[in-house]
Amino acid sequence: xxxxxxxxxxxxxxxxxxxxxxxxxxxxxxxxxxxxxxxxxxxxxxxxxxxxxxxxxxxxxxxxxxxxxxxxxxxxxxxxxxxxxxxxxxxxxxxxxxxxxxxxxxxxxxxxxxxxxxxxxxxxxxxxxxxxxxxxxxxxxxxxxxxxxxxxxxxxxxxxxxxxxxxxxxxxxxxxxxxxxxxxxxxxxxxxxxxxxxxxxxxxxxxxxxxxxxxxxxxxxxxxxxxxxxxxxxxxxxxxxxxxxxxxxxxxxxxxxxxxxxxxxxxxxxxxxxxxxxxxxxxxxxxxxxxxxxxxxxxxxxxxxxxxxxxxxxxxxxxxxxxxxxxxxxxxxxxxxxxxxxxxx
Amino acid sequence: xxxxxxxxxxxxxxxxxxxxxxxxxxxxxxxxxxxxxxxxxxxxxxxxxxxxxxxxxxxxxxxxxxxxxxxxxxxxxxxxxxxxxxxxxxxxxxxxxxxxxxxxxxxxxxxxxxxxxxxxxxxxxxxxxxxxxxxxxxxxxxxxxxxxxxxxxxxxxxxxxxxxxxxxxxxxxxxxxxxxxxxxxxxxxxxxxxxxxxxxxxxxxxxxxxxxxxxxxxxxxxxxxxxxxxxxxxxxxxxxxxxxxxxxxxxxxxxxxxxxxxxxxxxxxxxxxxxxxxxxxxxxxxxxxxxxxxxxxxxxxxxxxxxxxxxxxxxxxxxxxxxxxxxxxxxxxxxxxxxxxxxxx
DNA sequence: GGATACGATGTTGACGTAAACATCACGAGA
DNA sequence: TCTCGTGATGTTTACGTCAACATCGTATCC
Numbered sequence: 001x002x003x004x005x006x007x008x009x010x011x012x013x014x015x016x017x018x019x020x021x022x023x024x025x026x027x028x029x030x031x032x033x034x035x036x037x038x039x040x041x042x043x044x045x046x047x048x049x050x051x052x053x054x055x056x057x058x059x060x061x062x063x064x065x066x067x068x069x070x071x072x073x074x075x076x077x078x079x080x081x082x083x084x085x086x087x088x089x090x091x092x093x094x095x096x097x098x099x100x101x102x103x104x105x106x107x108x109x110x111x112x113x114x115x116x117x118x119x120x121x122x123x124x125x126x127x128x129x130x131x132x133x134x135x136x137x138x139x140x141x142x143x144x145x146x147x148x149x150x151x152x153x154x155x156x157x158x159x160x161x162x163x164x165x166x167x168x169x170x171x172x173x174x175x176x177x178x179x180x181x182x183x184x185x186x187x188x189x190x191x192x193x194x195x196x197x198x199x200x201x202x203x204x205x206x207x208x209x210x211x212x213x214x215x216x217x218x219x220x221x222x223x224x225x226x227x228x229x230x231x232x233x234x235x236x237x238x239x240x241x242x243x244x245x246x247x248x249x250x251x252x253x254x255x256x257x258x259x260x261x262x263x264x265x266x267x268x269x270x271x272x273x274x275x276x277x278x279x280x281x282x283x284x285x286x287x288x289x290x291x292x293x294x295x296x297x298x299x300x301x302x303x304x305x306x307x308x309x310x311x312x313x314x315x316x317x318x319x320x321x322x323x324x325x326x327x328x329x330x331x332x333x334x335x336x337x338x339x340x341x342x343x344x345x
Numbered sequence: 346x347x348x349x350x351x352x353x354x355x356x357x358x359x360x361x362x363x364x365x366x367x368x369x370x371x372x373x374x375x376x377x378x379x380x381x382x383x384x385x386x387x388x389x390x391x392x393x394x395x396x397x398x399x400x401x402x403x404x405x406x407x408x409x410x411x412x413x414x415x416x417x418x419x420x421x422x423x424x425x426x427x428x429x430x431x432x433x434x435x436x437x438x439x440x441x442x443x444x445x446x447x448x449x450x451x452x453x454x455x456x457x458x459x460x461x462x463x464x465x466x467x468x469x470x471x472x473x474x475x476x477x478x479x480x481x482x483x484x485x486x487x488x489x490x491x492x493x494x495x496x497x498x499x500x501x502x503x504x505x506x507x508x509x510x511x512x513x514x515x516x517x518x519x520x521x522x523x524x525x526x527x528x529x530x531x532x533x534x535x536x537x538x539x540x541x542x543x544x545x546x547x548x549x550x551x552x553x554x555x556x557x558x559x560x561x562x563x564x565x566x567x568x569x570x571x572x573x574x575x576x577x578x579x580x581x582x583x584x585x586x587x588x589x590x591x592x593x594x595x596x597x598x599x600x601x602x603x604x605x606x607x608x609x610x611x612x613x614x615x616x617x618x619x620x621x622x623x624x625x626x627x628x629x630x631x632x633x634x635x636x637x638x639x640x641x642x643x644x645x646x647x648x649x650x651x652x653x654x655x656x657x658x659x660x661x662x663x664x665x666x667x668x669x670x671x672x673x674x675x676x677x678x679x680x681x682x683x684x685x686x687x688x689x690x
Numbered sequence: 691g692g693a694t695a696c697g698a699t700g701t702t703g704a705c706g707t708a709a710a711c712a713t714c715a716c717g718a719g720a
Numbered sequence: 721t722c723t724c725g726t727g728a729t730g731t732t733t734a735c736g737t738c739a740a741c742a743t744c745g746t747a748t749c750c
Contacts, residue, residue: 015706026730031708041728058471062416063706065407073450073472080436084628091425094453105418106449109437118728126403127418127448167575230633255630262633284427287601288575288607290635317687360736371700376738384697408736615708 008086014055017198023051034059065128073103074311075118075129075151079136080108081227083299084283086135086257089156091303093133098275105129125151131311134158135202152314155306158200165314165325167306171201175208178250178278180216181294181333187248188278188340189218193260196227205252205280226252227242230259237263247275247342254279254286254295261329261338263290270339282334292336302329346640355576359400368396379404410473419450420474420496422465422555424481425453428573429628431480431599431647437649450474470496476656479503481546496657499652503545510659512651519641519676520553523548523595524559525561526678531686532593532621534563536604538581541572550597550625571597576605582608583690592620592687597623597638599631603618606634606683616645617685627679637681647674673690 016034019025025044032040033048034160041047065071081087094104105127124132131152155166160291176196179213191211197203206223213220224240226232233256240246241264251257251343257279261271271277277284282297306327313325363370368592370393377385378393379393385393396402410416419442426432439449450472469477476497500511527535537554540547551568558565569585571577578601585591586609596602602624606616614620616636624631627642651672658670 016708017706027706028708028731029729030555031706032729035708039727039729044728058467060411061471062407062410064708066405066411066705066737067709068709069735071407076451079438081426081432082436087435089703090451091427091453094426094451098452104451106421106435106439106451108436110530120404126406128406202386230630234633258630258633262635262637265635285575285603285630288579290607291611292607292652298579332733361738362736372736373701373738374699377699377738380738384699385697389698399737407737411707411735412737414705460712585745 006107007284014057015060015281016057018055018184019048019057022055023048052284060240070123071128071130072101073105073129074308075105075107075124075127075132077107077109077124083136084253084281085298087303088300089135089304089307090225091240092301093308094304096305096308100308102130102308113133120143133307133311138201152311153315154311156307158302165310167285167303167310167329168325169201169298169326170183170330171204171299171302172208173273174298174333175214175250176332177331178280178296179209179212180278181335182248182250182278182339183212183216184220185248185276185339188211188342189221189248191221191224191240191246193224193226193233193249193251193256194242195225195256197225199228200251209250211259221246226256228253228255230255230262232256233259234263236260238267241267241269248325249276251273251279254283254289254293257286257293257295257338258289260262261291261293274343276339276342278339283334286334287336291338291339294336294339295334297334298331317327347601358405359401359402360405361671363400364393364396364402366587367400375511376579376630396684409460416473416475417446418474418658419454420450420451420469420472420477421477422454422462422469422477427461427646428481429598429626431641432501433645434480434649434652437646438480438653441650441653445653447653447657475660477657481544482648490602493531497656499656499659501638501648501652502556508683510655512648512655512672512674514546514643514645514648515673515675516549517553519594519625519643519678520550521557523625523641524554524557524680526686527593527595527621528557528561528563529623530684533612534558534566534689536566536569536591537596538569538571538578538585538594538596538601540570540601542570544573545640546598554595566591569600573598573600575600575607578604579608581605583612585609586612586614593684594622596622599626599628599634599638602631602638602640603634606636617683619688621684623684623686627677631679632681636683639681639684641676642679643676644674 011095016027017028019030025032028046029040029044033045034311038236060226076090076093078086078090081090091161097104098316105124107120109116121132129151134155136157155164157168179190190209190213192206210220219240224236226236233251236258240249249260251260257277264271264275269275277294279295281297285292286295308324309325361372361375363377370389374385374389375393385513421435421438423431423435426435442449450469452465452469454461466477474496479498480501480659481502498509502511502513524535535554535558537551539551555565566582569581571581576594582605594605595603602622606622609616611621616622624638624640626639631638631640655672657671
């Protein structure tokens with residue numbers, strides 16, 4: 001029984017030469033049509049186009065990249081996608097890149113060490129990308145982390161020294177707004193449940209919280225460090241709940257705030273009656289927490305889009321503008337029901 | 346004043362030939378070292394390796410792809426990354442691909458129409474990927490959606506007809522477990538807050554819910570459709586709260602469950618005292634909801650890993666095994682505090 | 691000791707594309 | 721009428737790599 005094997009596999013895709021032969025032109029003309037050059041006769045163009053259609057021609061990107069040196073591909077380094085903001089930013093990057101005709105090559109370093117970062121970097125550079133976007137690269141201040149090749153880079157939320165063009169959420173403004181909101185409600189001071197110490201975003205929020213308290217002359221409690229997870233928020237919340245002085249907490253993200261609120265509730269401390277809690281990020285679910293969470297909303301989509309356009313700018317001008325370029329996206333305080341004036345007395 | 350311009354830009358990266366010249370061998374030997382062939386003298390190998398080091402040589406992937414026809418790149422089509430499961434799966438795919446020495450090329454179709462899907466597909470194929478993984482492709486049953494080229498495909502959670510190798514969460518088992526759990530607690534029946542109708546996962550969960558009720562001889566309420574968001578869960582929850590017959594709801598994901606619970610609470614119906622709610626997905630935050638959410642936990646990481654290994658298998662064997670390959674990942678019921686026996690009377 | 695096999699290395703060519711240059715026809719202007 | 725410019729098209733070549741084949745030396749076996 002001879003089975004008709006559907007071996008679509010081995011069929012070699014058509015090349016420019018095949019299209020050229022069918023259309024009765026030179027392969028160079030096919031190239032011109034494929035690249036939408038103007039100097040092709042309309043009639044010829046149509047003939048070539050239909051030949052392409054017939055054969056199902058697609059330009060070979062490898063060959064094209066080999067000869068042009070451009071890959072039309074953006075590399076993205078992101079450590080974790082489970083963080084809400086990162087995946088949002090990535091999605092926006094992907095969309096914007098696509099619109100501009102670029103692909104996205106995603107890489108996650110195995111760890112946040114300088115070495116792993118550099119490895120991811122050079123892997124990407126070797127793989128062939130025109131530019132690289134790093135999302136919240138935590139260990140970017142590692143002294144010897146330099147771009148291995150002359151690949152343009154944009155850093156999202158992570159470059160403290162401004163060595164690279166970057167796009168940042170205005171963490172200072174957001175954290176200050178959060179802290180000031182709580183102080184404005186009458187709280188004597190505000191505790192801070194920070195993100196991990198190796199995160200720049202976390203550091204910036206903590207710094208702004210600190211300076212806001214200082215400026216207001218409020219006492220400054222010790223910073224508590226979580227790891228962004230609800231679980232860590234919960235664990236720290238249990239400790240915090242024991243201290244009756246705590247009437248207001250600024251959590252560095254919504255997930256930790258969620259865990260924190262649970263811990264407080266279990267300890268009999270109700271939010272916001274006994275303790276006010278404010279989060280950060282403004283994830284879509286935060287409005288449905290119990291109580292609905294007051295938070296600082298970040299526009300990650302905007303960050304992603306700006307990263308791409310900044311990178312494309314660098315790609316366009318051959319000379320690099322020298323790390324001065326920087327975009328800042330302003331977050332927004334969203335007041336809901338997890339914050340209130342402190343309990344009387 | 347002549348400024349020393351640091352034009353790292355224009356420096357052409359070193360090629361095999363450069364390394365060969367420095368090491369005093371032919372470029373073919375460099376190629377052999379780069380590809381870790383065995384038939385190179387150890388001493389020569391070392392010499393070449395150090396020459397590579399000195400020059401900072403990285404093989405040009407475009408040239409390599411051009412001549413081998415392999416790109417060492419996996420294309421991933423994912424519609425939305427804001428869905429928790431998708432970004433988790435993507436992350437796992439990225440890690441597994443990297444381990445196997447592959448890159449990930451991420452594409453999001455503009456819409457879920459067959460046309461946009463096909464476009465994303467052929468874009469990826471044209472960009473040069475060895476295989477494609479589709480994450481939860483909703484409109485995959487579109488009759489004329491066929492692979493434009495002979496590119497191997499693996500579908501995660503989405504291929505109803507088994508036309509392609511696929512990896513699925515066992516939605517039937519999960520939804521049945523959820524429904525049975527509620528029935529087992531004594532509820533007369535279970536309402537279902539389903540995901541959007543064009544989602545296969547949502548359909549499968551709904552189907553299993555239906556058949557479980559039917560088998561148990563329980564009355565079958567009309568299905569309610571959300572869009573996975575907490576917001577949609579809330580809106581539907583407001584309607585559901587009015588019906589005092591409702592004592593148990595199976596929400597097709599945790600986010601909708603969260604919105605649903607909020608709506609019930611606002612209507613004075615307490616969970617789980619008056620109404621039991623079970624979610625789906627098992628997002629890390631679900632244990633910190635109020636009340637902690639009973640849910641069905643899916644192992645997205647496992648799905649991602651299996652997708653990659655299935656794809657690599659197809660890449661390895663030249664002939665394709667014909668769409669019969671399928672992996673199923675079993676979800677796990679996680680009982681917490683949002684489910685309880687129905688109110689007496 | 692001579693044929694043989696094998697391991698190490700070099701040489702040549704092909705992959706598909708686009709840049710650079712060459713050619714050709716045709717119309718405008720002197 | 722001749723020249724020159726211009727637009728359409730063809731020809732040649734380089735891009736960096738690896739496969740295929742060629743070459744050379746050396747150890748092995750009878």
